[in-house]
Amino acid sequence: MATLFVFLIIVALLAFFLIHVFNNFVKLRNLVKDAWSNIDVALKRRYDLIPNLVETVKGYATHEKSALEAVINARNAALAVPSGDINSQIKAEQQLQKSLGGIFALGEAYPELKANVNFLDLQQKLNHIEENLERARRYYNGTVRENNTYGESMPGILVASLFKYQKYDYYEVEEESRANVKVDFK
Template sequence: MTFLLIFLGIILFLVVFIVGIFNRFAKNRNLVKDAWSNIDVALKRRYDLIPNLVETVKGYAKHEKSTLEDVIKARNSAMQVPSDDINAKIKAENQLQQSLRSIFALGEAYPDLKANTNFLDLQEKLNLIEENLERSRRYYNGSVRENNTYGESIPGALFAGMFNYQHFNFFEAEEAARSNVKVDFS
């Protein structure tokens, strides 16, 4: 009888242990998805703002058509990536961020554009969105760190395949986005 109670106690412990591991995977995955939804909202606000920004710049920088087309192309590409494909979305967003930087470089090159109140208003709104995006990105990256660490360490790594562990990429600026944009008008 004592042996049976010990055996049932061990089985109960293992069940509770495995349920705890499963719940931790589910919690981490949901935290990452929640964090990504905050980023997704900010990205959609940025997508809505970009056409107005491009139209404002068009009037002042007519011969910069390729720069403006690159921004619209990057925006459309980023919008077409499904929101639930987080890793692909991060890559597309980094390309869009780089093209947006070129528009603000145009603002520096055209004093009339830089003084335009509509451009300044749009630039301010975009800066607010970018600040919100940065806060959301930090929260997302923390959630990803927690998820990835648990899925790649013991005991999570032992059960990762069984519980459909998903590795997520960090949302960081690409190396190209960290460099200064060069504008040449020669």
């Protein structure tokens, strides 16, 4: 009778342990998805703004078709990523960010464009969206760090595969996007 009682206590403790770990995985996954939804809102605002920006630039930089097409293609590629695929969305966004740098470089190359009220307004709106994205990206990366750490450390690692643990990518700005864009019109 005593061994049965000890066995039942061990089974109950194991069940409580598994429930606790499972609940932590659920909580962390939901935090990551919530953080991504904040980024997703800002990205949608940026997607809506990009065609207006491209049209404004198009009037001044007609022979810069490749830079404008790169932005449109990167925007369309980012929009085409399925909404639940966060890691693929991050990669598409990094490409879009890089192509947007080329648009602002055109603004530097064309003083009349740089002075255009519409361009300045769109640039200001995009800067505001980018600031919101930066804050949301920091929060998202913090939740990803918590999720990934829990799934790769004890006790989470013991049962991660049992609960279909998902490791998420950090949303980082690529080094190429941070560099100053050189514009050379020869």
